[in-house]
Amino acid sequence: MTTRNPINGIIGQVARIREQANLLIEQELRNVNIAGILPAHGSILYFLFQQNEPVAMKEIVEKVGRVKSTVTGMVNTLEHYGYIEKFPSAEDGRVILVQLTEKGLAIRPEIEAISAKLIDQTYGDMPQADRTKLADLLARILDNLTAK
Numbered sequence: 001m002t003t004r005n006p007i008n009g010i011i012g013q014v015a016r017i018r019e020q021a022n023l024l025i026e027q028e029l030r031n032v033n034i035a036g037i038l039p040a041h042g043s044i045l046y047f048l049f050q051q052n053e054p055v056a057m058k059e060i061v062e063k064v065g066r067v068k069s070t071v072t073g074m075v076n077t078l079e080h081y082g083y084i085e086k087f088p089s090a091e092d093g094r095v096i097l098v099q100l101t102e103k104g105l106a107i108r109p110e111i112e113a114i115s116a117k118l119i120d121q122t123y124g125d126m127p128q129a130d131r132t133k134l135a136d137l138l139a140r141i142l143d144n145l146t147a148k
Contacts, residue, residue, distance in 0.1 A: 017122075022039040024121065026039065028114040029114065032110045032114075036077065036078070036083070037078075037083070037111075043065075044074055044078065045078070045107075045111055048084065048100050049100070054098060055098055056096065056097055057086075057096045078104070082104075083100065083104035084098055085099060086098050
């Protein structure tokens with residue numbers, strides 16, 4: 001069990017959790033020979049796995065909760081590696097649509113398995129009530145930080 005360090009506080013603990021989660025994801029991606037994907041791409045891929053048709057970049061930005069420039073960069077990287085494709089909407093050429101390629105669809109089982117492993121390892125044997133309480137508390141902290 002990791003020793004708690006009160007000097008770092010909650011922000012330090014969250015940063016360490018994120019760092020360890022990213023290391024696990026990166027190692028698992030290497031284990032299954034998936035190149036070009038970073039932990040940050042997971043939210044975009046997961047969202048696209050749920051879609052049955054191309055979606056607008058604007059919708060991806062809204063659903064993954066990141067700023068447009070960040071999502072654009074991540075989408076460009078995924079396109080570069082052949083996991084997704086972008087094209088203008090037939091109805092409105094200003095709208096850019098995004099969809100998974102066959103290569104992107106093919107990695108779904110591995111990405112979902114990595115996600116399941118991350119969740120299992122993150123929570124370990126933590127009771128469901130504690131998981132729920134933790135999620136609620138973290139949501140409150142996020143709300144506090146994003147309140148305007």
